[in-house]
Amino acid sequence: MRDLGDTVTDHYAILSHRWVADEVGYTEMMKLPKMEVRGSAGYQKIVNSCHQAKIDGLKWLWVDTCCIDQRNSSELQAALTSMFGWYANSKTCYAYLHDVDVFPTSPDTERLPRSRGWPEWFSRCWTLGEMIAPRNLRFFNRDWKPIGDKRTHASILEKITRVPSEILQDGLARYPPSIAQVMSWAADREATRIEDCAYSLMGLLGVNMPMFYGEGKEAFQRLQLAVMQKSNDQTIFAW
Secondary structure, X not given: OOOOOOOOOOOEEEEEEOOOOOOOOHHHHHOOOOHHHHOOHHHHHHHHHHHHHHHOOOOEEEOHHHHOOOOOHXXXXXXXXXXXXXXXXXXXXXXXXXXXXXXXXXXXOOOOHHHOOOOHHHXXXXXXXXXXXXXXXXXXXXOOOEEEEOOOOHHHHHHHHOOOHXXXXXXXXXXXXXXXXXXXXXXXXXXXXXXXXXXXXXXXXXOOOOOOXXXXXXXXXXXXXXXXXXXXXXXXXXX
């Protein structure tokens, strides 16, 4: 691992994924990982991401689980504030769907009941921005086989996420959504910490605010206030 600061522009890959129980963190990666760590699904996910980046001719890969020292509150805040930009500036984003073999075209509520029949990746708060921000996002199945990208799957992605296919294909700048639209995309997504339901929307809404884990639902109220201070979009009052 290496801290590159601002020396890398877009010559890196970035991983988007659903966190699982045995993720490998910053501290473990800074040491020589033990054999039990190397056998974990979290470690193998990092290895497979690195392998794909190498195939793509990219020297660097960023993974949220091991590239943020979460013991350092200021580093964590800076990273979460910058997250949307990091995904947007990446050369390519790998969206790892750990619970499917093929890209889904219809919900399977019997096999995936916790996420309304779709891969769990689509149910998480942070992955909304991680899906929209990158110019190039490619999907991989549980075995790290490619299963398409967000442009080719734009119509089915719109069905799953309610994000218009035009935005997925051409970006937010060309088709800027209203605040109510962004809120509606995030309405039924979940996060382990309730505050992340608000913090994960900062990049999409173009605002920054301090993060206080433990504040609960007040995070969303502060997000609304930050948006109202910056925007005249009256649709925010629908939320």
